[in-house]
Amino acid sequence: MSCAPIGSAPLLARLLDGLRRAVRDGRVALVAVIGGALLTACGGSDVGTASNPATSSIRIAAPADGSTVSGPVTFDMVADGLRVEPAGEVVDGSGHFHLMIDTECIEPGQVIPADDQHLHFGDGSDTATLDLPPGEYSICLQAGDGFHTALDLTDTILLTVVN
Numbered sequence: 001m002s003c004a005p006i007g008s009a010p011l012l013a014r015l016l017d018g019l020r021r022a023v024r025d026g027r028v029a030l031v032a033v034i035g036g037a038l039l040t041a042c043g044g045s046d047v048g049t050a051s052n053p054a055t056s057s058i059r060i061a062a063p064a065d066g067s068t069v070s071g072p073v074t075f076d077m078v079a080d081g082l083r084v085e086p087a088g089e090v091v092d093g094s095g096h097f098h099l100m101i102d103t104e105c106i107e108p109g110q111v112i113p114a115d116d117q118h119l120h121f122g123d124g125s126d127t128a129t130l131d132l133p134p135g136e137y138s139i140c141l142q143a144g145d146g147f148h149t150a151l152d153l154t155d156t157i158l159l160t161v162v163n
Contacts, residue, residue, distance in 0.1 A: 056081030065157040074129045087122030090146040097121045100140035106150035
């Protein structure tokens, strides 16, 4: 992300520093506020995209869509055309994974919440094992940038968990 002159380089430096601390500490609401201020200052024209969104994709490689599995459930997440790396910096063409459990994917450009239904893998991991109780689930995989802003890269599967 590059910023046009905004008249106060120290202010921009303080905003970036505060944003890094908020992301590190998992304070999503503060990330949204500081991120919004930065987007206003910096234009935000590249938010919500991968380096080449026409050829980038992500997918849940396992379990398969429509499958019935016993718990715990291991999700294998794959990215093509997107470099998976830890959260913290916004790097063009990079991001990390989020799983949404029984909720819709997030609109690109919006900050992905952090709660029981929105799981963040800001450590850059591409595998996650979840203890899901028996039942039917809709699982959305979504990529987010280093500030947890939703990218337009998603995959959704339906899954049944049994004992």
